[in-house]
Amino acid sequence: MNAIVTVVGEDKIGIIAGVCTLLAENNVNILDITQTILQGKFTMVMAVDVSKSGESIGELGTKLEALGKELDISIRIQREEIFDAMHRI
Amino acid sequence: MLNQKDILSTIEMIDQQHLDIRTITMGISLLNCCDPHPKRACEKIYDKITKYAENLVKTGEDIEREFGIPIVHKRISVTPMALVAGASDTEDYTPFALAMDRAAKTCGVNFIGGYSALVQKGMTKADEKLIRSIPEALAATEFVCSSVNVGSTRAGINMDAVALMGRIVKETAAKTAAQDGLGCAKLVVFCNAVEDNPFMAGAFHGVGEAERVINVGVSGPGVVCSALKAVRGQPFDVVAETVKKTAFRVTRMGQLVAQEASRRLDTPFGIVDLSLAPTPAIGDSVARILEEMGLETCGTHGTTAALALLNDAVKKGGVMASSSVGGLSGAFIPVSEDEGMIAAARCGTLTIDKLEAMTCVCSVGLDMIAVPGETSAETISAIIADEAAIGMVNCKTTAVRLLPAPGKKVGDTIEMGGLLGSAPVMPVHTESSADFIARGGRIPAPLHSLKN
Numbered sequence: 429m430n431a432i433v434t435v436v437g438e439d440k441i442g443i444i445a446g447v448c449t450l451l452a453e454n455n456v457n458i459l460d461i462t463q464t465i466l467q468g469k470f471t472m473v474m475a476v477d478v479s480k481s482g483e484s485i486g487e488l489g490t491k492l493e494a495l496g497k498e499l500d501i502s503i504r505i506q507r508e509e510i511f512d513a514m515h516r517i
Numbered sequence: 518m519l520n521q522k523d524i525l526s527t528i529e530m531i532d533q534q535h536l537d538i539r540t541i542t543m544g545i546s547l548l549n550c551c552d553p554h555p556k557r558a559c560e561k562i563y564d565k566i567t568k569y570a571e572n573l574v575k576t577g578e579d580i581e582r583e584f585g586i587p588i589v590h591k592r593i594s595v596t597p598m599a600l601v602a603g604a605s606d607t608e609d610y611t612p613f614a615l616a617m618d619r620a621a622k623t624c625g626v627n628f629i630g631g632y633s634a635l636v637q638k639g640m641t642k643a644d645e646k647l648i649r650s651i652p653e654a655l656a657a658t659e660f661v662c663s664s665v666n667v668g669s670t671r672a673g674i675n676m677d678a679v680a681l682m683g684r685i686v687k688e689t690a691a692k693t694a695a696q697d698g699l700g701c702a703k704l705v706v707f708c709n710a711v712e713d714n715p716f717m718a719g720a721f722h723g724v725g726e727a728e729r730v731i732n733v734g735v736s737g738p739g740v741v742c743s744a745l746k747a748v749r750g751q752p753f754d755v756v757a758e759t760v761k762k763t764a765f766r767v768t769r770m771g772q773l774v775a776q777e778a779s780r781r782l783d784t785p786f787g788i789v790d791l792s793l794a795p796t797p798a799i800g801d802s803v804a805r806i807l808e809e810m811g812l813e814t815c816g817t818h819g820t821t822a823a824l825a826l827l828n829d830a831v832k833k834g835g836v837m838a839s840s841s842v843g844g845l846s847g848a849f850i851p852v853s854e855d856e857g858m859i860a861a862a863r864c865g866t867l868t869i870d871k872l873e874a875m876t877c878v879c880s881v882g883l884d885m886i887a888v889p890g891e892t893s894a895e896t897i898s899a900i901i902a903d904e905a906a907i908g909m910v911n912c913k914t915t916a917v918r919l920l921p922a923p924g925k926k927v928g929d930t931i932e933m934g935g936l937l938g939s940a941p942v943m944p945v946h947t948e949s950s951a952d953f954i955a956r957g958g959r960i961p962a963p964l965h966s967l968k969n
Contacts (some may be wrong), residue, residue: 432519434528435630462521473521504528506585508519513773514766515523 429481430459430508433492435502447472447503450495452489455481463488475508482511531586534739535801536767538774539794540590541577542715544722544730544787545569547596547631551604558605559616566593566620566629569729569784575624576781580774588937589736589772593621594720595631603643607666610647614654614661621660628703630720634662635710638672638959640765648678651685656692662718668708670912674960679905682706683898683954686919690890694923697931702853702885706917707902708908709785713788714844719881719916730787732844735771735835736794737763739801741827745809756810757830761938764791764834772839790844791835792880793827795855797938803848803858804826804867815857816867824848825878845914847880853920853933853940854885863941869900877907882915887931887940890923897921902960910963 435447444463451458456476463472478485489505496503530536550561559766570593577591595617602613614632621629629699632654651663665682668674686706690698712723715732722730744763748755771789779786795803804815807823828847836842850872852858861867869886876882882904886898901917908915922931925942932939 432524434524436525436528464521466525471521471525473524475519484583486579489585491583504585507583509773510526510584510586510770511519511524513769514527515519 429477429480431476431485431503431505432508432511433474433476433503434460435472435501437467437470437499439500443470443501444472446495446499447492450491451476453479454483454491456488497501519898530740533800534737534743535798536587536737536740537587538594538733539736540715540734541573541588541774541778542555542592542594542720542732542734543570543573543782543784544594544713544726544732545724546726546728547601548724549603553606555605555607555612558601559612562601562613562616563620566595566617567623570626571622572782576778577815580781584774585591586770586774590627592626592715592717592720593624593629594715594722596724597633597635597721598631598745599634599641599643599647600724602647603641608646609736610650611654614658617661617808618658626660628660628662628717630662630717631666631722632661633665633721635666636675637666637669638675640675640678645778645947648681648685652688652692652700655703660797662703662720662765664707664710664719664721666707667901668909670709670909671962673962674708674902674904674905674909675930676954676960677896677957682901682959683894686897687756687894687921690921692921696935697925697934698920698922701920702918702933702937704918705932707913707914708905708916709914711844711914715790716792716794716845718918725788727785731775731782731784732787732790733771733775733778733791733846734794735767736792737767738793738803738806740767741793742800742802742806742809742860745806752885753826757826760827760830761834764831765838765844766891768835768838786841788841788843789835789839789937791831791839791842791846792844793831793848795872796936797851797853797854797856799856802855802857803850804855804861804963808857814864814866815899816859816871821874821878824850824875828879845880849881849884850875850879851885853887853931853938859941861940862943869943869945873903873907876904876915877911882908883917883919884936885918885920885940887920887922887925887942888945889927889942890921890925892921892945893951895949895951895954896945898954900945902954906960
């Protein structure tokens with residue numbers, strides 16, 4: 429099952445490292461990453477495969493949120509279907 | 518691969534524009550809970566609701582978490598209670614409302630609708646008993662919502678029921694006077710009520726519906742308003758197209774959530790209700806959309822036309838995005854639940870008369886409007902009759918949910934808190950309609966040819 433991880437906030441050292449480490453520890457495979465600075469904000473979108481992870485998306489979401497608090501940025505994970513539904517016919 | 522811009526635009530809609538699924542409502546048929554013994558009937562009602570809706574709230578929360586989209590309410594609607602309670606040998610129907618309330622508490626939902634009677638053509642003994650018990654039932658329960666259908670395009674308007682409902686609204690306010698007549702916020706009087714409405718307080722599970730069903734109500738006034746900001750000053754064709762595209766996106770999300778909920782709860786998917794339902798939060802207002810179209814304040818001249826465009830474009834955009842559209846589908850204009858409406862009513866631009874005109878072109882009707890506590894039952898009945906006439910003649914649903922707060926006068930404000938918001942007390946005409954209401958009988962159904 430694929431999901432989308434989005435990270436938005438002030439740019440600082442260690443954001444990508446932190447997120448990728450957490451995902452790797454939870455056996456989540458990263459399929460694609462795009463990252464830019466949008467209106468002065470660090471913005472990263474990752475497509476990930478969570479099918480081999482022992483954790484549910486809900487649990488991964490809780491862990492990512494906790495990491496986001498630590499780094500003072502917003503991190504979320506959502507199932508890919510929600511974006512497909514809204515932006516593709 | 519999904520486009521980064523699209524992904525971020527969805528997140529912005531959720532974070533900044535209050536995009537949410539307003540409600541997942543499980544409709545449950547209680548027709549097989551009839552029993553001559555009222556106590557046994559109540560037990561059956563409680564058992565059936567709690568069995569069917571056991572996982573409703575948890576499932577809603579799981580979907581919310583996985584998809585990252587807020588689902589504000591999880592609710593239950595049931596068969597109009599007059600049909601179930603009618604089989605029981607009792608004069609007091611309040612225990613049926615209490616059974617619904619207990620079931621709602623056990624399931625963890627925040628409202629249960631269906632303490633209802635359909636009396637558009639006439640009243641059975643059970644209908645009348647239920648209607649007369651509404652004030653007590655709403656005062657004695659926390660989560661029960663009640664609705665009464667007093668008219669339809671095919672049957673006309675039951676003016677005896679209209680007269681009775683004016684008194685019931687007043688009594689309900691009196692019984693909940695300590696909370697500014699809060700009971701009235703849970704009581705709707707309909708014309709052309711729909712059987713699959715997921716929104717409260719008017720939701721009930723119609724007799725033409727399946728054993729149980731999942732209906733979903735989407736929302737998103739903030740998203741529409743924000744999209745319109747990008748086309749400021751452009752012609753109305755552009756406005757309509759922009760609303761349609763936005764409504765399409767919002768409804769696709771509703772459809773996805775509805776299907777997912779239906780699958781997980783092993784319950785057939787019913788409909789998606791494409792409604793723009795506001796909340797008192799800043800940036801979640803239908804009035805502000807109308808103002809974004811170029812009106813200084815909602816309620817001024819041009820408001821009805823703006824609302825007509827909005828209501829139609831929401832439907833056109835949404836209808837293609839869902840496999841099954843139903844409920845009330847359109848724009849809601851509940852005064853107390855809409856920050857822009859509250860402001861417009863407070864400054865006097867938005868009046869009851871203008872709101873009545875607006876209900877000719879949008880879904881539902883005079884909704885969540887505080888009127889002076891001294892307003893007579895006959896005047897409330899006459900307001901109900903006017904609104905029912907609009908619904909009857911225009912083949913649409915209309916409703917009245919008035920809040921005659923005891924002791925409150927024009928200029929006062931009723932605070933209900935939460936999503937019910939706060940309502941400035943609006944003036945009504947003080948000239949009497951008593952002789953009109955005293956006539957009773959039925960206003961015949963309208964002719965459907967010779968249209969002009």
